[in-house]
Amino acid sequence: MEQKWNFKPSSTLLDASSLSVRGVLCRIMGHMESDANDPKPVIPLGHGDPSSFPCFSTTPSAVDAVSNALRSGKFNSYAPCVGVLSARIAIAKYMSRDLPYALSPNDIYLTNGCAQAIEIITSVLARPSANILLPRPGYLFYEARAVFVGVEARYFDLVPEKGWEVDLDGLTAIADENTVAMVIVNPGNPCGNVFSYEHLAKVAETAKKLGIFVITDEVYGHLTFGSKTFVPMGAFSSTVPVITLGSISKRWVVPGWRLGWIALNDPNGILKHTKVVDCLKSYLDISSDPATFIQGAISDVIANTNEDFFVKTVETLKMTAEMCYNKLKEIKCINCPCKPEGSMFVMVSLDLSQLADIKDDMDFCCQLAKEEHVIILPGCAVGFKNWLRITHAIEPSSLDDGLSKLKSFCEKHAK
Numbered sequence: 001m002e003q004k005w006n007f008k009p010s011s012t013l014l015d016a017s018s019l020s021v022r023g024v025l026c027r028i029m030g031h032m033e034s035d036a037n038d039p040k041p042v043i044p045l046g047h048g049d050p051s052s053f054p055c056f057s058t059t060p061s062a063v064d065a066v067s068n069a070l071r072s073g074k075f076n077s078y079a080p081c082v083g084v085l086s087a088r089i090a091i092a093k094y095m096s097r098d099l100p101y102a103l104s105p106n107d108i109y110l111t112n113g114c115a116q117a118i119e120i121i122t123s124v125l126a127r128p129s130a131n132i133l134l135p136r137p138g139y140l141f142y143e144a145r146a147v148f149v150g151v152e153a154r155y156f157d158l159v160p161e162k163g164w165e166v167d168l169d170g171l172t173a174i175a176d177e178n179t180v181a182m183v184i185v186n187p188g189n190p191c192g193n194v195f196s197y198e199h200l201a202k203v204a205e206t207a208k209k210l211g212i213f214v215i216t217d218e219v220y221g222h223l224t225f226g227s228k229t230f231v232p233m234g235a236f237s238s239t240v241p242v243i244t245l246g247s248i249s250k251r252w253v254v255p256g257w258r259l260g261w262i263a264l265n266d267p268n269g270i271l272k273h274t275k276v277v278d279c280l281k282s283y284l285d286i287s288s289d290p291a292t293f294i295q296g297a298i299s300d301v302i303a304n305t306n307e308d309f310f311v312k313t314v315e316t317l318k319m320t321a322e323m324c325y326n327k328l329k330e331i332k333c334i335n336c337p338c339k340p341e342g343s344m345f346v347m348v349s350l351d352l353s354q355l356a357d358i359k360d361d362m363d364f365c366c367q368l369a370k371e372e373h374v375i376i377l378p379g380c381a382v383g384f385k386n387w388l389r390i391t392h393a394i395e396p397s398s399l400d401d402g403l404s405k406l407k408s409f410c411e412k413h414a415k
């Protein structure tokens with residue numbers, strides 16, 4: 001007789017790979033054929049990790065800080081669930097530089113990168129029939145985590161004609177008494193936009209009216225190179241409670257170090273009063289922590305990073321964004337509604353009516369990978385069908401090469 005096992009696969013998990021950038025990129029990469037006689041380089045314009053390119057390498061002082069923390073022998077034990085105190089103090093100070101009031105170390109909770117911060121906050125807000133409002137286009141990790149803990153994801157639009165601002169009327173229309181929070185990503189992934197002070201003020205007023213918290217993903221905080229400077233959403237926390245998610249992954253270009261945080265901007269004590277803080281602490285008691293020596297290093301990482309390093313990173317991003325925008329303008333079937341002003345990406349629309357044999361954005365990206373070894377993220381992976389998200393944060397010479405190949409691919413497939 002055949003042996004039976006009781007395990008049944010979870011359909012939520014089996015479907016989850018279509019809800020992640022990694023899953024979609026993996027499928028696209030699968031279309032590349034390697035030819036030993038014609039080894040073409042792979043040009044990665046699909047993901048957001050430039051750490052392997054020399055022009056984006058992190059500052060040596062950060063490496064020293066981690067190495068010193070490790071060698072000190074002081075960080076070999078388990079850390080407190082909320083995080084090492086010196087790290088919470090340093091992050092509270094770091095964030096308070098841009099705020100009209102000072103955060104306390106008790107407002108900071110350390111996580112395994114911003115990704116775990118997203119996982120934790122969606123789980124903390126979960127309860128039967130709760131829903132959360134997410135931006136479209138957006139970062140699908142939020143939807144994946146929300147769905148996994150049984151929170152319904154609802155979408156509001158970011159409007160390309162308005163520099164990807166939030167459609168606040170549309171947002172109000174989809175909210176109800178079970179809506180717990182809304183999410184914004186600023187500077188934006190995937191759109192490369194930056195929200196103005198005035199727009200963020202309106203977001204705060206709208207959230208207050210709806211009785212919902214604002215979760216702000218500021219993992220690209222300070223990575224801005226256009227007309228608008230970065231304004232943290234926490235500046236509006238006297239209007240509405242703001243939960244800021246961040247990490248060192250992007251600004252220090254060390255996504256593999258896995259250090260992030262949740263910061264509660266709540267001068268009126270509403271998150272305390274509604275017991276979000278208690279739920280958060282309880283959740284941290286049953287989850288894993290970032291490596292203690294990375295936590296131990298963070299105060300020196302912040303204190304010893306020279307402003308020149310940040311300036312150089314932003315200048316490089318400005319240059320690659322500029323180059324990307326100008327080269328994309330030469331491609332007929334691609335339209336770029338907004339010049340990128342922050343983060344590492346640009347969103348462009350694809351005019352399929354000009355292409356002869358391409359079905360949709362996914363097909364476009366698969367054929368491009370196959371023929372040119374250029375990897376781009378299809379819009380469907382950020383909730384925006386028949387658009388493309390292009391990463392400009394790579395070595396400039398490869399970027400130039402990749403965009404030229406993209407152009408000739410489009411010409412070859414033109415009607």
Ligand SMILES: *Cc1c(COP(=O)(O)O)cnc(C)c1O
Nearest residue numbers: 113114115139189219247249255
């Ligand atoms: C990269 C990214 C994250 C994840 O950051 P980690 O700190 O590497 O976990 C979260 N949100 C957005 C919008 C991102 O682009």
